Amino acid sequence: MKKGFIFDLDGVIVDTAKYHFLAWQNLASSLGISFSEEQNEQLKGVSRVRSLEKILEWGNTSISQEEFNRLMTEKNEEYLVYISKMDATEILQGVPEVLNYLKLKEQGIALGSASKNARIILEKVHLQNMFDVIVDGTNVSKAKPDPEVFVNGAQELNISPKDCIVFEDSVAGIQAANAADMISIGIGDATILHEADYIFNDFTEIKEEFINQLITTIK
Ligand code: BG6
Ligand code: MG
Numbered sequence: 554m555k556k557g558f559i560f561d562l563d564g565v566i567v568d569t570a571k572y573h574f575l576a577w578q579n580l581a582s583s584l585g586i587s588f589s590e591e592q593n594e595q596l597k598g599v600s601r602v603r604s605l606e607k608i609l610e611w612g613n614t615s616i617s618q619e620e621f622n623r624l625m626t627e628k629n630e631e632y633l634v635y636i637s638k639m640d641a642t643e644i645l646q647g648v649p650e651v652l653n654y655l656k657l658k659e660q661g662i663a664l665g666s667a668s669k670n671a672r673i674i675l676e677k678v679h680l681q682n683m684f685d686v687i688v689d690g691t692n693v694s695k696a697k698p699d700p701e702v703f704v705n706g707a708q709e710l711n712i713s714p715k716d717c718i719v720f721e722d723s724v725a726g727i728q729a730a731n732a733a734d735m736i737s738i739g740i741g742d743a744t745i746l747h748e749a750d751y752i753f754n755d756f757t758e759i760k761e762e763f764i765n766q767l768i769t770t771i772k
Contacts, residue, residue: 554716554768554769555659555660555661555712555716556660556661556712556716556717556718556767556768557660557661557662557663557706557707557710557712557716557717557718558655558660558661558662558663558717558718558720558767559663559664559665559703559706559707559710559717559718559719559720559730559735560662560663560664560665560684560719560720561598561664561665561666561719561720561721561722561723561726562664562666562668562671562674562675562689563597563598563666563667563668563722564597564722564723564740564741565645565648565720565721565722565740566644566645566648566664566678566680567639567643567644567645567674567678568643568645569635569636569639569643569674570597570722572632572635572636573593573596573597573632574590574593575631575635576628576629576631576632576635577593577596577604577608577628578593579631580605580608580624580627580628580631581608581612584608584609584612584614584624585612586608586609586611586612586614587612588608588611592607592608592611594723594724594745595607595724595725596608597722597723597724597725597726598667598696598697598698598721598722598723598724598725598726598729599667599696599697599723599725600667600690600696601625601628601629601669601690602625602696603696605621605624605625605628609621629670632670633670633673636670636673636674636677637677639674639677639678640677640678641678641679641680643678644678644680645755645756646755646756646757647755647756647757647758647759648756650756651756651759651764652680652683654761654764655764656683658764658765658768660768661685661686661710661711661712662683662684662685662686663684663685663686663687663688663706663707663709663710664684664686664687664688664689664706665688665702665703665705665706665719666688666689666690666702667689667690667693667696667697667702668689668690669689669690669691670690671687671689671690671691672687672689675687685710686706686709686710688702688703688705688706688709689702692705693705696725697723697725697726697728697729698724698725698726698728698729698732699729699732700729700730700732700733701729702729703717703719703729703730703733703735704733707733707735714733714734714735715734715735715772716772717733717735717736718735718736718738718767719733719735719736719737719738720738720740721737721738721739721740721746721749722739722740722741722746724745724746724748727739727746727748727749728748730749731748731750734772736750736751736767736772737749737750737751738750738751738752738753738759739751739752739753740752740753740754740755740756741754
């Protein structure tokens with residue numbers, strides 16, 4: 554059976570979550586706003602605009618639209634410096650093996666990311682050809698936890714949402730996958746991602762038997 558496997562990018566395929574954190578932390582501190590790892594957890598999977606809105610809310614700070622735009626640009630420029638140095642060594646452990654196995658099994662493979670930088674990152678790590686479909690921040694209007702990004706991915710794969718499986722490292726992304734009626738697989742901390750159908754620390758824990766089970770199970 555052909556299923557759709559939809560991968561988030563940041564924190565799932567590559568370890569870019571740390572770069573987003575560094576750039577947001579610098580931005581928050583330039584505004585005199587404290588920014589913790591716990592707050593950062595709430596920004597994972599969330600769009601750039603919504604992330605800045607949340608940081609300003611936490612800091613009880615209001616700024617003009619012009620300043621808002623300037624800060625977003627500045628944050629992204631810093632982030633782009635980090636990602637310009639990326640190469641295939643930053644692909645997270647176990648990811649190539651899972652992607653190769655899915656290809657071997659002729660499954661649908663999609664990217665479902667909130668990032669507008671997704672294509673640049675995939676090119677940097679030479680993974681752009683692994684995906685049949687790429688849905689990213691440039692072609693969605695509603696941020697996770699809205700299911701739009703994954704629903705669009707399923708549609709472009711031409712596979713029904715209930716036959717799709719989502720890999721996510723963020724709470725917002727797991728909620729989006731659940732709302733899309735897909736199987737949600739959390740990659741990371743089980744206490745944070747407890748709403749997921751399955752949780753693994755990383756892709757090295759995902760064995761071929763488990764993937765076979767996902768391919769054959771009817772939801
Ligand atoms: C998500 C990240 O994948 O993309 C978020 O988890 C980030 O932290 C969002 O804010 C948007 O990314 P970008 O690259 O368009 O700023
Ligand atoms: Mg992510």
